[in-house]
Amino acid sequence: MSEATKPIWFTAPEVNQPATALPEHVRSMLHGIGLGISVLAAAKVTCWADLDGVLPEPLRLTDTQMSLVNANTHVLGLLRPKSKVAICPVCGRWQMYSSTAPSRCNMSLHCDGKPVQAKPFRRAEVPPED
Numbered sequence: 318m319s320e321a322t323k324p325i326w327f328t329a330p331e332v333n334q335p336a337t338a339l340p341e342h343v344r345s346m347l348h349g350i351g352l353g354i355s356v357l358a359a360a361k362v363t364c365w366a367d368l369d370g371v372l373p374e375p376l377r378l379t380d381t382q383m384s385l386v387n388a389n390t391h392v393l394g395l396l397r398p399k400s401k402v403a404i405c406p407v408c409g410r411w412q413m414y415s416s417t418a419p420s421r422c423n424m425s426l427h428c429d430g431k432p433v434q435a436k437p438f439r440r441a442e443v444p445p446e447d
């Protein structure tokens with residue numbers, strides 16, 4: 318393997334909100350979508366379908382990350398470059414947006430949740446700890 322094809326791993330972004338404050342299913346979704354967004358950018362494709370079901374070299378995901386991504390391909394399939402996704406930690410619904418993140422939930426009626434943005438993962442030279 319040459320220097321040019323060193324593996325690229327992904328590591329979780331810093332989050333403003335403590336991850337433990339979020340329900341597990343919301344946290345999993347944030348991570349799965351954040352990873353997917355980073356994979357799209359690193360693979361230089363414009364949509365999920367362009368990957369054709371293959372993680373291109375030299376990108377790497379841990380088994381856990383692969384599961385998180387696969388659990389969220391229904392969302393990832395809708396993303397385009399610059400799409401952002403916010404998930405409501407209260408009602409669990411999600412939405413895409415392209416400019417400013419919604420400051421309060423408008424996905425359910427009478428929901429007082431504050432949507433959290435799925436942040437892209439950062440590239441890393443070594444595998445993250447799962």
Ligand SMILES: [Zn+2]
Pocket residue numbers: 405406407408409410422423424425428429430
């Ligand atoms: Zn909500």
